[in-house]
Amino acid sequence: MGSQADSSAEFCSPSFDRALAELAMPELDEHAPPSLCEGHASSIRSLPNDEPTPSPNWPDEDEMAAFDEFEAEQSRKRKREEEGPEGVDEPRVGATSSTKDISQVDPMYEDHPAYVASKFGGIGAYLRHKREKLQIQNAAIAQSQGQGKPQIFKGLEIYINGYTVPPLDKLRTMIMQHGGTYIPYLASFRSSTHILATNLTPVKFKEFATYKVATPTWIVDSVKAGKLLDWKKYKLMQNGGSAERQGLSQFLAPRETPRGKKDKGKGREIVDVSDMDVDEEGVLGGVAESPALLQPVIEEGHDLRPTGIPLAGPVMELGVPDEDQTDIRKAREIFAPTKGQAPPLSTDPITFEGAAWMGYAKDAENKEAKRLMQNQEWREQNTAVSDKFLEGYYKNSRLHHLSTWKSELKTLVAEAQKRAEQSSSMKQLAPRASQRQAYSLAHAVLPRIPGRVDATKATTSATSTSKRVIMHVDFDAFFVSCGLATRPELRGKAVVVCHAQGNQGASSTSEIASCSYEARAHGVKNGMSLGQARGLCADIRTIPYEFDVYREKSLLFYTILMSYADEVQAVSIDEALIDVTQRVAELEQAPPELNERSDVAQDFAKLLAEDIRADMREATDCEVSIGVAGNILLARLATRHAKPAGSYHLTPDEVESFMAPLDVGELHNFGYATKKKIESTFGTTLCGELTKKTKGALQACLGEKNGQTLFNFVRGIDLRPLTPHQERRSVSAEVNYGIRFVNDEEVIKFLTDLSQEVARRLRGIDRLGRQATLKIMVRNPDAPQEAPKFMGHGVCDVYNKSLPISGPTGAATDDGNRIASAIVKIYESQKFDAKELRGIGIQVQKLESRNNVEERAPGQGVLAFAAKPNPIKMASEPVDLTMDSSPVIAGPATRLRAQVKPKPEPIPKPLVRKTKASFKAVEILPSDIDLGVWASMDTAMQDEYRGGWRLAGIKIPGAFERSRQPQASVSPSKARHAHEGRSREPSLNPLITSKTDVNKILTALNLVEGDLATIGISLEAFVALDSETRNDLARDISRKKSLFRRGSETPTRSPHKVVPHRDIAVSLPRRPTIRMGSSEPQQDIDSVLDGLTAWMDVAAEREPNPREVKVLRKYIRRCLDPASSSLGGLQDADRVLTWWERLCKQKWSAGQDEIANKWLACLADARREMNETLGTRFAVNLGRKRL
């Protein structure tokens, strides 16, 4: 491309340029922003809290603050008062003691969150969570074990909807074992042949109208019968009622049962059908039908706004939603839209339905893309290879625009507000403002009272507590609304905004940015693919993006908001939070004669909201909805309730009943993954239920901050202030679409172009950076070559690596060439296969502003910015109100820890981070390995090396080739993947089958077969897992053992196996303390082993000293760190570990006691760490174990 440089991005978002950006400021009274400090005091006691004494991190004060708001908002007369802490607390004694037990048993684990979580039997929850993960694997295993079974479901592709009886995993197992294909998600471009459901919501029922929908009994019966039964006999009938209740009652329903045969023997955990039989009568019987729900309430011709010109909103009674729009609103209420109940929904199974992607991903492939991609010319024209790609891509990427707009708006609002504060209150309105007056009826009817009003003094209406009044203002179906403004004929129809226009059939993977509420009534959602949506609603009209229009309407939107609000927080192009505390207080103080109905107590906040809505309508010809409440959380929830085209004031007295039925997933910032985590920990995701959990329990599940936040949120408490504009901390550009390179040359050219783009963006905000990060998405080896989504990235492994960047003088830089050179260096240091790349991103961080930097001699080093030690962070503290959120008094906070950064142009020494996916540094090449050594490795080990090389695109010499096929590949770290926080995808290991192998595995993990039952997994399943997962589980088990049957039997060990190719000279004991040379730079391996021997000699008499073990592990780690070349690398690390293992083995050959177990656990841990490190590096695990 090369056309980059300074050609100020033609493909930027339609920018909010300064001229347009003259956001109007209303008349200004120079009051300070609402105070962040809120009162204190008052009694507490009654909050559930499992901390007997205040912990240092969570002092009482925090809770008091939280409680204060809680109390106030609850109108202080909550029954909670009566309940002592025990009302909701679980017994504390047990909790405490179990924690203690753990720490006694093994100090190394004592601070693991799962154990701190004493309360809920942290272990149980933890294991439950683990087990969930296993279920997925079990299913896949089952598939591989299903050979003996009649393949009665061959050719069927079956999707399972919602709660079922039997549960999903059992059904999936049955289907897969009998030759069927399980479809983890529904996508129109790869439809299933059948759907299983125990019941359906009306929307789903309609959604599935074109599918064959049967009850799970069909599968169960077919399996029993040994042949495929006619699905029609099991066709699911609509039975109305709440899906959830239905589902629940199914599970509770009594089970009669012909005990299922377990044709499986050993695999019983996997295929046990004994409890999965289902009474179909139970499924369908007894529930009244509600046929009305079968059809979406909104039907064609039922236009929301028939004239296309909305009337002014009616004045509403306090707390009552608008009464027009009833049909649509009802539809929404009844159908309870959710924030993606399945993984975030999307056209792409892979990216989201994380767990789902196991065996099935292979066939889900975009055939059309595959075909086109064969054509070299087409590829060069239409993928990221093309010179024109970047420009065209960014011009059309809605998400790019969304992001860009957001940051621009934040800046604009900040500037406007600053201007407002600086100028005196008599500052003339900006030009637009007077024009704006015409939009608003507010001033005519409810003039503002000059001067300040103390909000705390107003006490007459429901809103006049001392509390804030926050509004959340959000356009309805924004993109669509904008489009309809010029297409009135489409109002009332199912309209969506997407790139695909016309009707290219039901298979378009084009994403829907926004859909009208009419479309939503059919189940269509923002973010879906057009093809999916077409499946839900045949008559969908598409309209194109009009980014300019969105920007313009948004400017009007913000202009209007500025005229009303005390404070504005830009949330997005179509959404903002405003604080109108002051404004409402003024209204309340207004002379009664100015109020239309002075006889009645009025909800001024609601009136104000309707004024704003009217203004918006007039200015933009689009509807906004407004939620009003005392905090951000509730305002957002109120908006949801208000939509579409309404406003809603959520008052304190309704908070509790409002919150209780909500799902955590509906709370802002609590998305799919968090919800799953909560679900697996607590068994519920209802706010009402979670109210009963203690803060400590929530924190154990979600972490300190998030736990606290959730604890507050489920009570309707949200202490966050509106966040002012923050200094940018990073600038990035990434493209994860249309990346289909064939060689490094293409890649490097793209990297260069993208670097220039980032540089341009840096310049755009006048910042310089000190560090650049390259992010690479590589197709996961198990994912199809072509993703299901057209030109999409599919399932990927993600790699990140960064290098310092600087200008020629060593200063921070915005020079695209400098960035590019660092980025290219990173790329070249990694040896990816260009063909496998699916996404590329470049980020620059450690930003400085220009004037901060200049004179710094070339090699002299720079002051690293300790400059902003979390300036704003404090404001986002979940609880502590007393913390002053005003910007840090900066002064000496700038502790210029003058860190010297001597490297002007550092070389990209591949640096491997131990955690998940860093870049793999392939420093052990085939040529590094002696053939004799290679031969002595067991095959699994060889496979692992090969896997690493393969993934790294390194050619494998013939001598290192394998004869047979299967490979145990594992991803380094999944891109995203909702399903399990930090863990990568487990994978199956088809290699391990022989009895000896199995024994080896168990032995190495210090397990016996019986142990597996304690976590509910079969032996087969266990060995089929990848080694990391096995190790995880083994640790779980050993914890569990030490907890619950301490000191009892020791596991049986399998016969001793000789260490293969190790030649370790036994030598004399030396020091009884371990010294692994953190001080001595270069120790030779033998002396280390000597030291180890001597140390163990003494140390093994008692429990391992964590400190000493740590030293040892640190040594091993250093061996593995490619950056420290002084040590011997993998070979040495392995020798040390192996030697250690041997010492242990020797020592306890006669039998093991508790001490031995602890040592072995340490060993396993160390081994695991090494595997993880190497696994990261090679994208495989070293599963080898010996002893």
Added chain:
DNA sequence: ATCCTCCCCTAC
């Protein structure tokens, strides 16, 4: 304890 780095997660 506190910081730093490398992630994951979320939202539009």
Added chain:
DNA sequence: TAAGGTAGGGGAGGAT
């Protein structure tokens, strides 16, 4: 055809 970007909060765990 289609345009799956992006910044910040926060957790885990190692370094200091």
